Amino acid sequence: MEKINNLKQVKKYYLKYEMNQLFTTDLFKEFELIKVNRLEYICLQEEPLEYLWFLVEGSAKVVKVLENGKNLLLSFYEPFSIIGDVELIQAKHTSCTVQALSTCYLLALPIDKFRAALQKDIKLMNFVCQGLAQKLDHISNNSSINLLYPLENRLASYINMVAVEQESSKGKRLFNENLTQLADLLGTSYRHLLRTLNRLCQAHILSREKKGYMIVNEGELSQLAEGLYK
Secondary structure, three states, rough: OOOEOOOHHHHHHHHOOOHHHHOOOOOHOOOOOEEOOOEEEOOOOOOOOOEEEEEOOOEEEEEEEEOOEEEEEEEOOOOOOOEEHHHHHHOOOOOEEEOOOOOEEEEEEEEEHHHHHOOOHHHHHHHHHHHHHHHHHHHHHHHHHHHOHHHHHHHHHHHHHHHHEOOHHOOEEEEOHHHHHHHHHHHOOOHHHHHHHHHHHHHHOOOEEEEEEOOOOOHHHHHOOOOOOO
């Protein structure tokens, strides 16, 4: 995680997403621009939240750690998303873990410093309520997917969301994650996950490589994914 002291870049994102419309009082000068590298954590469950985050570039996944130690995939974040809205209202520790899936840029506002003022800001609270409603819809949708769709479709959708383009492979995308953790996220067994990955390789949708799984047929993968996870 890196702070970028560049007012021009802050202003670029601030204007791009018309963030002046979110607040009764313009807080442009109070924002910091933070860069989070791929696979770094933006926040960790049950830890104090330092900032109210606004994701302006990149993508991230939201995971809930359950009492039995397993991880549950809740949702994905893409621009323009707010992170820390629940914690802003409840003043509690972070309710879930958010991990960057690509290089992310976030505009950050120190949450403790501005909590009281933000809670009284009708414009921001209206935006927060709309965002929470969307998140609830996405989480409900993703929970239904985990229950009702075959693993092959869920896995294809997950890979489609997180695979990273490889310059050394003529733009093809590579999927490489801890498969034990992924089995937890998708609510399946490690063996069933491996069998499903093997089927996708046999269908020439994926190719097993030293560094992970290369997508060799984007069209077939997208058809299987059906745009499930959001």
